[in-house]
Amino acid sequence: MPRNHKFPKGRLHPLTQTLSRAIYILADMGFETIEGPEVTSEWNNFDSVLVGKNHPARDTQDTFWTTDGRVLRTHTSAMQVPAMTELGKKPPVRIIVPGRIYRNEATDATHEATFYQLEGFAIDKNINMGHLVWTLKTFLGSMLKTDIEMKFYPHHFPYVEPGMEVMIKWRGKWLELLGSGLIHPNVIKNMKLDPVVWHGFAFGVGIDRLMMLERGIDDIRLTYSGDLRFLKQF
Numbered sequence: 001m002p003r004n005h006k007f008p009k010g011r012l013h014p015l016t017q018t019l020s021r022a023i024y025i026l027a028d029m030g031f032e033t034i035e036g037p038e039v040t041s042e043w044n045n046f047d048s049v050l051v052g053k054n055h056p057a058r059d060t061q062d063t064f065w066t067t068d069g070r071v072l073r074t075h076t077s078a079m080q081v082p083a084m085t086e087l088g089k090k091p092p093v094r095i096i097v098p099g100r101i102y103r104n105e106a107t108d109a110t111h112e113a114t115f116y117q118l119e120g121f122a123i124d125k126n127i128n129m130g131h132l133v134w135t136l137k138t139f140l141g142s143m144l145k146t147d148i149e150m151k152f153y154p155h156h157f158p159y160v161e162p163g164m165e166v167m168i169k170w171r172g173k174w175l176e177l178l179g180s181g182l183i184h185p186n187v188i189k190n191m192k193l194d195p196v197v198w199h200g201f202a203f204g205v206g207i208d209r210l211m212m213l214e215r216g217i218d219d220i221r222l223t224y225s226g227d228l229r230f231l232k233q234f
Helices: 014-028 076-085 129-144 185-190 207-215 220-224
Strands: 093-102 114-124 150-154 160-170 173-183 199-206
Touching (some): 014 093, 076 093, 076 185, 076 199, 129 150, 129 173, 160 199, 173 185, 199 207, 207 220
Antiparallel strands (some): 160 173, 173 199
């Protein structure tokens, strides 16, 4: 069963509450929290995690570019390589990167141009899928305060190999929730580590998505509306 966690009470935005709880739970599981810039280089956001200039994944992460050639990060995976090369973290590590990300896309009930993501990754010797599955099951069970029935199925993400989508059974329905996998050896190389010695797993989860699930919210735009009628419910 998931552990019972107690959290500070207060009139906080529901996103802040969900994000704080996620950080707390993962810290209790041994993950260190780091932050990164919302405006970053093309290398950090794309190339270092194997999303090359002609990679189709760039089409699914339509990007805001600055006039000097930098980007508003499209995922917090942009801090995977800098954590190890610029911040000087040394394996074994367990790191989470929470923060706001940006996608240049039309908004509707399930899409926003900006939202929150939490990237988690671990680098150690002999890491395998079992470590990833246990981490996700423990984390999601604690977040959603119940034993979670989960399904995993193959999916291509350029920075993991193999990669998988994760589905959970929530209120009688199967829902896609997050992407994950074992960190690609070439990403390990970009971290200036030997992929023969060091292995890793990574996952990325939308904090907005978790908040909407647990609170029964069906329109992400309400989260950013600033409407006190919405916010006072929490």
